Amino acid sequence: MSTLTLMPSGKTLDFPEGQSLLQAILDAGEALVSQCGGQARCGACHVFVTAGRKGVSKLTPAENAKLDSLVGVGSKSRLACQIRSLGTEPVTVELLGALSG
Numbered sequence: 001m002s003t004l005t006l007m008p009s010g011k012t013l014d015f016p017e018g019q020s021l022l023q024a025i026l027d028a029g030e031a032l033v034s035q036c037g038g039q040a041r042c043g044a045c046h047v048f049v050t051a052g053r054k055g056v057s058k059l060t061p062a063e064n065a066k067l068d069s070l071v072g073v074g075s076k077s078r079l080a081c082q083i084r085s086l087g088t089e090p091v092t093v094e095l096l097g098a099l100s101g
C-alpha cells in the first residue's frame, strides 16, 4: 500500500498496488476527463508525476506515442489512465486542468 497526493488540492488517499491512477483521481472527486475510456488515445488525462515515479508502472509504447502528440509535455508527463500503482512508494501527481491536452 502506498499513498497518492493530488496537487493543487493537496488531497491524500490510499493508492494500493494495481490501482489505476485515473480511477484513484476520479474516486477522490477530482475533475479529470477521460474521453477515450482509458485507451491512451485522447490525452485528456495528462498529468505530471512530480514525486514517486518509481512507485508507478512504466511508460508503455502507446502512452509514449500519445504524449508525443500533446502540447505542454515535459519529463514528468504521464497519462493517468495508463498508470498503475506499484505500491512501493508515495506518489504525488499534479493535475493540469485546463492546461491538459
Ligand code: FES
Binding pocket: 033, 034, 035, 036, 037, 038, 039, 040, 041, 042, 043, 044, 045, 046, 066, 079, 080, 081, 082
Ligand atoms: S483517458 Fe484518454 S488518454 Fe487517458
